[in-house]
Amino acid sequence: MSDVMMQRREVLRRVAWMLGGAVSAPAALAILQGCSARDPAVSATAFKPKFLTAPSQMDIVTEVAEIIIPKTDTSGAKDAGVPAFIDSVLADVYPKDAQERFAVGLGGFAAAAAAASGKPFLEQDPAQRIAFVKQSLETALEGERNPKPFILMARELTLLGFFTSRVGITENMEYVAVPTAYHGCVPLSQMKKHVYWE
């Protein structure tokens, strides 16, 4: 492990400890507002969030989702409408405590990203952002996962939104609305896609 990675990890740990449930949502918003630079490509979208309304919140979540499921030769998170999905689930499905944990965690994530590289997350180059998301995920998987840290919530929401979207399903799975029959043992070689939607 390189020294730089060690440092990032240490910064993340400190921020996580510092935030550790004691920081309120408004405090997290303040942290976010401290790094409000926007990626013009992202803020050009017309979508009006219901929950992720503070500056940068929607943009950071959008970038994180796209890093988790990027556009390649098939659609990515943005194509599938995942950012709007995440906002709506946060607004309407999540209970208050989980909403607050997400907002606080998002603030912590942004602060840690800035602390680790000296630049706000949205101003980092793509490789830096990807490395930071990956690093955050690895750290989170090693640590306490109940309640879920921000990055795990963000990934769970990204996967849920993507794999329940039309493009996410139809491009990655065999989706048959009316299968007509069940066959219990089919060689993958005979299937159109290896994953059958169920």
Next chain:
Amino acid sequence: METNSFDAIVVGSGMSGGWAAKELTEKGLKTLVLERGRMVRHPDYPTATKDPWDLPYGNRITQETRHRKPVQTRTGYPTPANQHWFVDDLDNPYVEEQPFDWLRGYHVGGRSLMWARQSYRFGPLDFEANAKEGVGIPWPVTYDEIAPWYDKAEIFAGISGSVEGLYQLPDGKYLPPHDLNCVEVDFKKRLDEKLGRKLIIGRCANLTAPLTHNESPQRGTCQARNMCIRGCPFGGYFSSVSSTLPSAERTGNMTLMANQIVYELIYDADKGKATGVRVLDAETGKQTDYFAKIVFLCASALGSAYIMLNSTSSRFPNGFGNDSGELGHNIMDHNKPGNSNASVEGYLDVAYTGRRPNGFYIPRYRNVGKDKRDYLRGFGYQGRAARAGFGRFNDSAVIGEDLKKEFLEAGPWNVSMTAFGEILPYHDNHARLDRDKKDKYGLPQLVINAVVRENERKMEQDMKNDAAEMLEAAGYKNVTVKSDAYNVGNSIHESGTARMGTDPKKSVLNKFNQVHACKNVFVTDGSFMPSFGCQNPSLTYMAFTARAADHAVSELKKGNL
């Protein structure tokens, strides 16, 4: 008054009510069917044809729904695809003296629209257990007496399954069985070899082939969509809406009314008979009396007990037909203390196509034959093997293009299964009315107090240990046995509140589901069960309802009612 008079009144339009309606109307009785919830007609099911991306929030329940339906949603059953079938708890309150999951579907079809369709016979072992062990009261009916009615129910409903020759789980009249998938076949073989235990395909009310009769032209075969709980526009599974109610409708003898809350039986002390029912219109609050020669209560075990407890008179000061003091007591369900799962290595080059609305079943083997345990009765397992979906990424750090690539290769196989254990009848497990607590209609609330006790707790040890033993014996990895808090009611099999028996001092109903003390009232939902087996009960309600209706019409013709 003329227009309010019928030959028969059926209260409830679900599993039992639909059968009562069909049998009574087919035998020529002008029958009024009263349903407390809204109208549902086949094939109008609002979410049935929605694609997954048309369901909001990835099919997750909103806080708003959680607020309206706190009991229903705490169980995890409702989703945006099916939540319209689950009752609004704020409008339909009850009192939980002990935690009790009362899952309800107030609409035409009731829970027959929402059920899991598992359809097993109770066998001689079940019908004889109470008498042999001195538990509760003996069943007044033998397996041989009910067997022809099981035949009738299975043939009409269309039950798929395999013939196995098991004493503890009698075979029935089946449509072709579903396939076990490749890993389930492997599991079956290993269980048989290593432990001598049986694994069979579930027996379920889905049409794997056309019905063997032509009484249900509105029904087609199962299309393997596995969206049954939304209601099936193909009529691929049995519900009263797709099956029994259309049969009743075709006779021209049925009047079906929705939004009619039956809250009381009308008793004529001089005649010694019930003359009808009192009804509140759920939308207008208007009160109406309806009259008939016979009344079938099919409002669910707690619903029917509620109506009877609320029907007091000088003859029945403690509730209708409650000379025994057992009305509302002996609540049973199936104990379900947790799910077990394991991961399976191999089989990576095979999968399945179509969505099977069914799983495997491991029939009861405890306290069967020579097996003797330190508790009474037994349990069965329901489960399935499947390839893991995107949830498998929760434990990995893979993201980006790697994640997309990995997803395209189907996930590893896993097996999961859940034990359903018999709960004994205990007088103390009961429901009663609290006349000081009213709902929005001004009707008293039901108070429910039921818990599992020593026998169930002892059995739980086997339910968990045996699951681990079987998954390990099969050579599967990462065996996990969960201990979930189980609230009575959570298996949605509540029953026993007006048990049948030969002795009127100890039971509410006789062997034909007639109230001992008032023979023109029949109760044919789960209320009548004196013991509960570990099998899913709906098929048994169908069989007993058909038999009771046959008896009712024959007695009516003889002038005995």
